[in-house]
Amino acid sequence: MIRKIGVIGSGTMGFGIAFQFITNGMPVILQDINEESLQLAREKLKTYLKIFREEGTVFEDVDETIIARLTCTTNIEKLAECDLVIESATENLALKQKIFKQLDEVCAAHTILASNTSSLKLSEIVSHLDKRKDKVMLTHFFNPAHIVPLVELLKGPDTKQETYDEVDAFMKKMGKVTIEVRREVPGLVANRIQVALAREALALLEDGVVSEQDLESAIFAGPGFRFASSGLLKIMDFGGLDIWGIVLDQLQPVVESKVRSFNVIHDKTEQGNLGVKSSKGFFDYPGKGLDEYVIERDRSLIQQLKTFHKIQRGMEHA
Ligand SMILES: NC(=O)C1=CN([C@@H]2O[C@H](COP(=O)(O)OP(=O)(O)OC[C@H]3O[C@@H](n4cnc5c(N)ncnc54)[C@H](O)[C@@H]3O)[C@@H](O)[C@H]2O)C=CC1
Numbered sequence: 001m002i003r004k005i006g007v008i009g010s011g012t013m014g015f016g017i018a019f020q021f022i023t024n025g026m027p028v029i030l031q032d033i034n035e036e037s038l039q040l041a042r043e044k045l046k047t048y049l050k051i052f053r054e055e056g057t058v059f060e061d062v063d064e065t066i067i068a069r070l071t072c073t074t075n076i077e078k079l080a081e082c083d084l085v086i087e088s089a090t091e092n093l094a095l096k097q098k099i100f101k102q103l104d105e106v107c108a109a110h111t112i113l114a115s116n117t118s119s120l121k122l123s124e125i126v127s128h129l130d131k132r133k134d135k136v137m138l139t140h141f142f143n144p145a146h147i148v149p150l151v152e153l154l155k156g157p158d159t160k161q162e163t164y165d166e167v168d169a170f171m172k173k174m175g176k177v178t179i180e181v182r183r184e185v186p187g188l189v190a191n192r193i194q195v196a197l198a199r200e201a202l203a204l205l206e207d208g209v210v211s212e213q214d215l216e217s218a219i220f221a222g223p224g225f226r227f228a229s230s231g232l233l234k235i236m237d238f239g240g241l242d243i244w245g246i247v248l249d250q251l252q253p254v255v256e257s258k259v260r261s262f263n264v265i266h267d268k269t270e271q272g273n274l275g276v277k278s279s280k281g282f283f284d285y286p287g288k289g290l291d292e293y294v295i296e297r298d299r300s301l302i303q304q305l306k307t308f309h310k311i312q313r314g315m316e317h318a
Pocket residue numbers: 008009010011012013014031032033034037088089090091092095099116117118119140141142143
């Protein structure tokens with residue numbers, strides 16, 4: 001039974017993962033080597049409880065109870081008695097291998113170890129472990145982890161099915177939507193789809209087919225609008241598989257299939273235009289800092305999450 005959680009890394013994702021669990025009744029020990037990062041997470045916790053409530057979210061507990069569930073520490077040994085530890089430190093294979101080795105030594109025999117890596121192979125992250133290769137998972141959350149429902153689950157090469165089942169049941173209890181990735185492929189499922197979409201979109205932009213603003217609208221007001229209420233296969237079912245068959249035959253030969261180094265990305269990066277965090281990317285973000293824009297985005301995602309839950313309930317009762 002998973003009753004006590006450890007999260008390694010209190011950055012963008014570690015904060016969101018911890019927030020999701022403590023607002024769903026679960027005590028979390030949040031560990032980071034950087035005390036400033038932990039302090040920032042403590043402050044973000046109060047900010048986000050306020051934002052969620054302002055957006056109409058009702059938590060089962062009062063803020064004081066929720067905040068009391070979070071323990072912040074720089075000492076990894078405090079995670080020794082956790083039932084599940086989710087590593088969400090910097091995306092670096094050697095670092096993750098080191099952290100997993102430390103956890104393998106420190107944690108109780110029953111502790112399940114999971115990584116939130118976006119792009120690294122779980123089998124490589126856990127390659128140095130000798131105590132619990134049967135209790136490792138990849139649990140890939142989506143940014144922001146405290147709002148986007150999806151968690152992709154992958155077993156390690158030696159992971160027991162009962163470990164998978166326990167983590168799957170826990171994530172669902174925490175209000176997440178899980179999918180099983182049946183075979184270890186780079187980028188798992190959703191990131192691969194996201195990259196395939198990005199490659200075509202950036203090719204159309206770079207090849208002068210569409211402007212930045214119209215490319216935004218093409219996705220937001222088109223497929224993105226529909227994806228807010230179902231996945232791709234249902235869209236195909238509603239469109240008609242016969243028609244989709246013809247369209248796939250017609251368009252596959254012409255959609256982007258090359259590995260391209262996109263100038264639209266490369267040039268902006270070179271100029272220091274990295275997006276919201278540098279106040280300029282494809283679009284300008286004047287006047288407010290990153291946090292303000294992120295909060296603005298999250299307020300609309302919180303509203304979207306309510307609609308998502310209504311649609312999800314409708315599907316369950318269909
Ligand atoms: N940012 C995103 O959109 C997403 C990121 N991820 C994955 O989540 C993980 C974390 O990413 P972010 O939260 O964006 O990174 P981040 O840079 O915001 O946070 C990383 C945190 O790890 C901490 N850290 C570094 N070394 C450590 C150590 N030895 N022990 C404990 N903590 C340590 C840093 O102090 C920092 O607070 C990465 O594996 C990333 O690929 C997954 C999904 C989405």
